[in-house]
Amino acid sequence: MKHLxxxxxxxxxxxxxxxxxxxxxxxxxxxxxxxxxxSGTVTREDGQPVPSFTVQYSGFEDGKxxxxxxxxxxxxxxxxxxxxxxxxxxxxxxxxxxxxxAYVTYRYREREYNLECEPMNPPARHDxxxxxxxxxxxxxxxxxxxxxxxxxxxxxxxxxTLYRSAYHGGRVDLDCQQVEGILGGGNTFxxxxxxxxxxxxxxxxxxxxxxxxxxxxxxxxxxxxxPLGNDGRWTFCLRGVPPGIxxxxxxxTTPASETVPLRVSPTPAKTILKGAGQYDKTVVDWxxxxxxxxxxxxxxPQPCFGVKPVTLYLGQ
Numbered sequence: 001m002k003h004l005x006x007x008x009x010x011x012x013x014x015x016x017x018x019x020x021x022x023x024x025x026x027x028x029x030x031x032x033x034x035x036x037x038x039s040g041t042v043t044r045e046d047g048q049p050v051p052s053f054t055v056q057y058s059g060f061e062d063g064k065x066x067x068x069x070x071x072x073x074x075x076x077x078x079x080x081x082x083x084x085x086x087x088x089x090x091x092x093x094x095x096x097x098x099x100x101x102a103y104v105t106y107r108y109r110e111r112e113y114n115l116e117c118e119p120m121n122p123p124a125r126h127d128x129x130x131x132x133x134x135x136x137x138x139x140x141x142x143x144x145x146x147x148x149x150x151x152x153x154x155x156x157x158x159x160x161t162l163y164r165s166a167y168h169g170g171r172v173d174l175d176c177q178q179v180e181g182i183l184g185g186g187n188t189f190x191x192x193x194x195x196x197x198x199x200x201x202x203x204x205x206x207x208x209x210x211x212x213x214x215x216x217x218x219x220x221x222x223x224x225x226x227p228l229g230n231d232g233r234w235t236f237c238l239r240g241v242p243p244g245i246x247x248x249x250x251x252x253t254t255p256a257s258e259t260v261p262l263r264v265s266p267t268p269a270k271t272i273l274k275g276a277g278q279y280d281k282t283v284v285d286w287x288x289x290x291x292x293x294x295x296x297x298x299x300x301p302q303p304c305f306g307v308k309p310v311t312l313y314l315g316q
Contacts (some may be wrong), residue, residue, distance in 0.1 A: 008183070033091060036094075036095075036136070037091060037140075038057055038090075038136070039090040041144070042055075042145075045146070052083065052085055053089075055089050055101070056080075058078055059097050059098030060078065061077055061078065078096070094313070095136050096135075097136065098136060098140060100142040102116075106214050106215055106216075107180060111295070114306075117145060117147075118153055119153075121143050123212070135220045142189045149167070149168055149241065150167065151167050151240065152168060167239040169241045169242050170294040171309040174237060175313075176192060176193040178314075179191070179192050180269065181282055182281050185279050187279070193231075196316055197252060200229065201253060202226070202252070203225065205224050205238060205248065205314075207222045207241060208247045208249075211245065213242050215242075241294070246292045247289050247290070248290055248291070249289040250262040260316070263286060263287045266291065266313070268284070293310070294307040
């Protein structure tokens with residue numbers, strides 16, 4: 001950490017050419033260290049290069065004094081982004097210690113989606129581990145893979161927050177607690193799905209893509225089965241759904257193998273207010289199937305990454 005006190009701002013140079021556009025080697029080949037450069041590849045899971053992406057890099061130059069941030073910590077002297085192409089990038093930087101990350105931006109239905117890429121070759125331990133920084137040395141290689149679904153490498157799941165964010169892609173939270181009825185006059189409400197069947201019953205939710213996904217791929221139907229008894233827990237959800245627009249439907253199977261088609265709704269119960277002398281009514285917009293639309297996340301520092309979770313309400 002003593003060495004870090006002698007860093008200062010510097011300007012890094014992006015080199016787009018042989019390194020970034022792959023003219024010196026094939027786009028799918030692993031990147032090799034280049035003295036004075038942060039370089040690497042950005043590919044899909046099948047190994048194909050990502051045509052366009054953004055690399056964020058930051059750190060400190062050696063031998064210069066760094067500014068102090070408002071909270072008393074050191075203010076990073078290099079903090080920038082570059083646009084990469086054809087699955088490769090090479091960024092010329094002065095000697096120092098750096099970190100890098102990558103993301104891909106898609107335009108989908110007039111919306112902008114920023115999807116983070118997963119590091120392919122992170123070091124077992126950083127040179128400055130608490131800061132996630134590594135010495136440039138003879139060159140840093142940082143390669144990334146774009147995943148639209150699946151568990152994040154090494155992501156823990158032992159708390160609600162960690163469990164909900166452990167997968168790439170979208171999340172669908174399920175709710176079986178909705179009831180309908182008239183408020184007052186001795187009226188009774190309907191029974192919530194969670195109370196209408198044995199807790200050992202299984203709920204199968206099917207998501208069918210409605211056209212191309214965010215990345216332009218075709219996508220495939222997704223079916224997930226969850227026990228009814230998990231309703232109300234943070235594990236009662238579908239994770240790792242490739243972002244796009246889907247049609248959602250659901251069925252319940254009892255322990256006696258009885259199959260019950262369920263109704264679904266994209267919104268919870270709402271109360272309709274009546275006039276004087278009349279009773280208010282609580283209703284749900286039940287449908288045999290409904291649309292699940294994953295919207296881009298708009299909370300957090302810019303750019304915002306990922307998609308917003310969706311809640312699907314289930315009833316008899």
